[in-house]
Amino acid sequence: QVQLVESGGGLVQAGGSLRLSCAASGRTFSSYAMGWFRQAPGKEREFVAAISWSGRTASYANSMKGRFTISIENAKNTVWLQMNSLKPEDTAVYYCAGRVRGLSSLSREYDYWGQGTQVTVSS
Numbered sequence: 753q754v755q756l757v758e759s760g761g762g763l764v765q766a767g768g769s770l771r772l773s774c775a776a777s778g779r780t781f782s783s784y785a786m787g788w789f790r791q792a793p794g795k796e797r798e799f800v801a802a803i804s805w806s807g808r809t810a811s812y813a814n815s816m817k818g819r820f821t822i823s824i825e826n827a828k829n830t831v832w833l834q835m836n837s838l839k840p841e842d843t844a845v846y847y848c849a850g851r852v853r854g855l856s857s858l859s860r861e862y863d864y865w866g867q868g869t870q871v872t873v874s875s
Contacts, residue, residue: 753778754776754777754778754850754863754864755776755777755778755864756774756775756776756848756849756850756864756865756866757774757775757777757848757866757867758772758773758774758846758847758848758866758867758868758869759772759773759775759869760772760773760869761846761869761870761871761872762870762871762872763872763873763874764838764871764872764873764874765873765874765875766838766839766840766873766874766875767837767838768838768873769834769835769836769837769838770835770838770871771832771833771834771835772788772832772833772835772846772848772869772871773830773831773832773833774786774788774830774831774832774833774848774866775828775829775830776829776830776831776850777829782805782806783805783852783853784804784805784850784851784852784853785802785803785804785805785850785851785853785854785855785856786802786803786804786805786822786824786831786848786849786850786851787799787800787801787802787803787848787849787850787851787855787856787857787862788800788801788802788822788831788833788846788847788848788849789846789847789849789859789862790842790844790845790846790847790871791844791845791847791868792841792843792844792845795844797847797859798813798844799813799857799858799859800812800813800816800820800822800833800846801813801816801820801821801822801833802822802851802855802856802857803822803823803824803831803855804824804855805824805826806824807823807824807826809855810822811855811857813857819835819836819837819838820833820834820835820836821833821834821836822834831848833846835871838871838873839873840873840874840875841873842871842873843871843872843873844871845868845869845870845871846868846869846870846871847865847866847867847868848865848866849862849863849864849865849866850862850863850864850865851863
């Protein structure tokens, strides 16, 4: 009953920026947490950032803090991930996820997932 659709991925040179979006539909998200995860080939899914639907609380993986910013645009039911100073190791499929209650960095605790959007960072 919840649909999450990511967009904004693509190819960018190292040091560049991308802004990913996640459009949510089908539910009221007032108590939800929204997260971004990524998965590179041959690696486990990795936490990137999470935010409450209200936008009052946000959390980041240590390696992303200072470069990535998660935000909410409630009027459009959209979660954003601004990615700056991109590095080749940021190359991955980026997934938007929703959790019914509370922020979490654990992928297994999220209830809904988008299809993913590919981010490729070249040297």
